[in-house]
Amino acid sequence: MKRFLVIIFSKILALYPFDIDVWLSKRKNFIYSCWISNAFQSVGKGTRFERHIFTKGGKNIRIGDNCMFFRGNIIDAWEHYGGADFSPTIQIGDNCVFGRFGQITACNKIVIGNNLLTGAFVIISDNNHGSFSYSDLLKKPKERDLISKGEVVIGDNVWLGDKVAVLSGVHIGDGVVVAANSVVTHDIPPYSMAAGVPAKIIKTIENN
Amino acid sequence: MKRFLVIIFSKILALYPFDIDVWLSKRKNFIYSCWISNAFQSVGKGTRFERHIFTKGGKNIRIGDNCMFFRGNIIDAWEHYGGADFSPTIQIGDNCVFGRFGQITACNKIVIGNNLLTGAFVIISDNNHGSFSYSDLLKKPKERDLISKGEVVIGDNVWLGDKVAVLSGVHIGDGVVVAANSVVTHDIPPYSMAAGVPAKIIKTIENN
Amino acid sequence: MKRFLVIIFSKILALYPFDIDVWLSKRKNFIYSCWISNAFQSVGKGTRFERHIFTKGGKNIRIGDNCMFFRGNIIDAWEHYGGADFSPTIQIGDNCVFGRFGQITACNKIVIGNNLLTGAFVIISDNNHGSFSYSDLLKKPKERDLISKGEVVIGDNVWLGDKVAVLSGVHIGDGVVVAANSVVTHDIPPYSMAAGVPAKIIKTIENN
Numbered sequence: 322m323k324r325f326l327v328i329i330f331s332k333i334l335a336l337y338p339f340d341i342d343v344w345l346s347k348r349k350n351f352i353y354s355c356w357i358s359n360a361f362q363s364v365g366k367g368t369r370f371e372r373h374i375f376t377k378g379g380k381n382i383r384i385g386d387n388c389m390f391f392r393g394n395i396i397d398a399w400e401h402y403g404g405a406d407f408s409p410t411i412q413i414g415d416n417c418v419f420g421r422f423g424q425i426t427a428c429n430k431i432v433i434g435n436n437l438l439t440g441a442f443v444i445i446s447d448n449n450h451g452s453f454s455y456s457d458l459l460k461k462p463k464e465r466d467l468i469s470k471g472e473v474v475i476g477d478n479v480w481l482g483d484k485v486a487v488l489s490g491v492h493i494g495d496g497v498v499v500a501a502n503s504v505v506t507h508d509i510p511p512y513s514m515a516a517g518v519p520a521k522i523i524k525t526i527e528n529n
Numbered sequence: 530m531k532r533f534l535v536i537i538f539s540k541i542l543a544l545y546p547f548d549i550d551v552w553l554s555k556r557k558n559f560i561y562s563c564w565i566s567n568a569f570q571s572v573g574k575g576t577r578f579e580r581h582i583f584t585k586g587g588k589n590i591r592i593g594d595n596c597m598f599f600r601g602n603i604i605d606a607w608e609h610y611g612g613a614d615f616s617p618t619i620q621i622g623d624n625c626v627f628g629r630f631g632q633i634t635a636c637n638k639i640v641i642g643n644n645l646l647t648g649a650f651v652i653i654s655d656n657n658h659g660s661f662s663y664s665d666l667l668k669k670p671k672e673r674d675l676i677s678k679g680e681v682v683i684g685d686n687v688w689l690g691d692k693v694a695v696l697s698g699v700h701i702g703d704g705v706v707v708a709a710n711s712v713v714t715h716d717i718p719p720y721s722m723a724a725g726v727p728a729k730i731i732k733t734i735e736n737n
Numbered sequence: 738m739k740r741f742l743v744i745i746f747s748k749i750l751a752l753y754p755f756d757i758d759v760w761l762s763k764r765k766n767f768i769y770s771c772w773i774s775n776a777f778q779s780v781g782k783g784t785r786f787e788r789h790i791f792t793k794g795g796k797n798i799r800i801g802d803n804c805m806f807f808r809g810n811i812i813d814a815w816e817h818y819g820g821a822d823f824s825p826t827i828q829i830g831d832n833c834v835f836g837r838f839g840q841i842t843a844c845n846k847i848v849i850g851n852n853l854l855t856g857a858f859v860i861i862s863d864n865n866h867g868s869f870s871y872s873d874l875l876k877k878p879k880e881r882d883l884i885s886k887g888e889v890v891i892g893d894n895v896w897l898g899d900k901v902a903v904l905s906g907v908h909i910g911d912g913v914v915v916a917a918n919s920v921v922t923h924d925i926p927p928y929s930m931a932a933g934v935p936a937k938i939i940k941t942i943e944n945n
Contacts, residue, residue: 324574327563334564339587355743356750366740379755418671422630422838424857424899438658438670441632442650442692442858444899444917450854455942458912458928462854462896463834480670483632483652484692484710484858484900486917496666501652501694502712502726502900504918504932512666516712518726518918518934526663532782535771542772547795626879630838646866646878649840650858650900688867688878691840691860692900692918704874709860709902710920710934720874724920726934734871 365415370394378409381427385415385435393422399448402428402467419443420483429469429489434476440483440501447473447489476511573623578602586617589635593623593643601630607656610636610675627651628691637677637697642684648691648709655681655697684719704734777812781831786810794825797843801831801851809838815864818844818883835859836899845885845905850892856899856917863889863905892927 353372358364360379365386374390376382378398390396398409407428414435423443425431431447451457451465471490479493482501487493494511503520513525561580566572568587573594582598584590586606598604606617615636622643631651633639639655659665659673679698687701690709695701702719711728721733769788774780776795781802790806792798794814806812814825823844830851839859841847847863867873867881887906895909898917903909910927919936929941 331563335567339568355747359751360755436669461852539771543775547776644877
């Protein structure tokens with residue numbers, strides 16, 4: 322009997338179809354995209370953001386055309402952290418797709434080429450909280466200075482799997498594939514696949 | 530003084546108890562479950578979905594009885610991707626529990642037995658964006674064809690820890706435990722524990 | 738033309754500035770913090786919670802001053818699970834920062850010192866679903882008993898990177914840094930860096 326009532330109730334709710342809900346959600350995301358675009362230095366045409374994105378220092382962030390940011394992405398360019406001042410830059414090319422709940426965080430410089438595809442929960446960071454020195458380790462981690470080992474540069478047509486971390490100073494070449502859950506701490510040459518914690522280069526197409 | 534006001538304010542807010550909020554949330558999730566069930570080919574009795582779930586190609590997805598999907602799960606069966614057509618199937622048994630923000634994505638076939646328990650942020654995928662060939666690596670990752678190395682089959686009483694990835698072509702036997710953050714790229718025999726990136730078999734109970 | 742309309746529309750939406758939205762959101766989180774504080778045994782002054790936090794067994798959970806919980810954190814102290822009863826304790830010091838979508842789950846005891854900083858998607862757990870025995874592996878994972886290998890103790894000034902898992906029985910010393918995506922299954926001495934799945938100690942500052 323209870324099961325029967327549940328089925329009837331479900332059929333009634335089906336009067337509002339799931340596909341309509343998805344369609345409406347896309348319209349809301351379009352409006353949201355128009356609004357949130359104002360938070361950045363520049364956003365190219367056709368670029369869309371799912372609700373909700375968070376950003377700091379948006380005036381240092383340039384985003385190209387036809388990008389897609391799924392929900393929960395954080396894009397931070399730190400102008401100030403603790404006592405220190407930074408001149409961060411985040412530059413994202415065209416046709417990039419960022420999976421849900423990703424994070425891009427810069428106090429130095431992150432340059433992403435065209436057509437990047439990331440899975441969910443990916444972090445791209447050009448900084449660390451403090452160095453590995455005794456004096457720093459005695460401080461509260463959140464009060465340690467942001468330290469960048471160098472710019473992060475990601476080429477064209479790169480695919481970063483789910484939960485990948487790309488850390489400071491790393492250059493990733495064109496056409497690279499990074500497997501799920503990998504932590505990229507060193508450069509990856511073009512047309513390579515990398516995997517592991519830390520990521521190792523599994524194979525490279527040399528004579529292209 | 531400020532601290533005192535905060536405490537008074539907190540006490541007033543406590544008039545709406547947390548437990549009532551949880552109770553109400555469960556009622557809302559029940560209604561949501563009745564509604565979202567319509568998006569799938571079939572959903573067994575007692576199966577519940579937390580708000581919000583996302584799905585594509587739901588008519589290729591069958592879900593058993595008494596399953597629980599925590600919030601943010603994505604269940605995608607790709608009938609079309611790029612120029613290609615697929616006949617995907619996702620089949621989930623009874624009593625499965627999917628932790629929050631998981632993803633199941635198929636262009637081929639994913640079969641999950643009974644009683645699966647997953648942690649949070651788990652992905653089960655039977656496909657990849659493109660092959661590792663020079664011609665594919667020159668394309669935009671999102672425009673590469675979906676390629677499946679084979680079906681994913683997961684047995685009964687399997688436990689996948691937080692942030693595990695199960696990739697295409699993998700068969701996981703009954704009673705398997707996969708440790709947190711592991712990436713499963715090869716088959717795992719029944720009653721085994723696997724861990725690592727990529728996952729290696731740590732131990733197996735042979736003479737059961 | 739369409740592009741032009743989109744730009745005009747964006748300019749109109751900019752009348753509600755992003756910074757105001759962030760400011761309002763912080764006010765809402767303050768009110769939310771006052772409310773959710775009632776769900777715990779004690780919460781120190783200045784501690785804030787972003788919407789939304791989930792907790793079970795809050796009366797076993799003590800949280801210090803000036804902590805910050807970003808959104809989506811789960812803090813569970815299991816008094817009952819399956820047929821078993823537990824006396825769990827979760828104790829968190831001052832000035833701790835928990836990144837978004839973390840989880841702390843205890844059926845035994847978790848003690849966290851001062852100034853912990855975690856990235857996003859971090860799990861700290863003192864328990865497992867069942868042992869690795871044939872009789873347990875035949876059961877539904879969610880119906881296996883919760884088993885704790887021992888308390889989890891985390892010292893002061895510890896930094897856990899994104900997606901780290903800290904498992905049962907682990908003691909982490911003061912000033913430790915755990916790299917992104919690591920799984921901590923063994924003790925880490927003070928002033929050490931650990932990384933990997935499972936985490937290995939990379940370096941330790943001995944003569945501090």
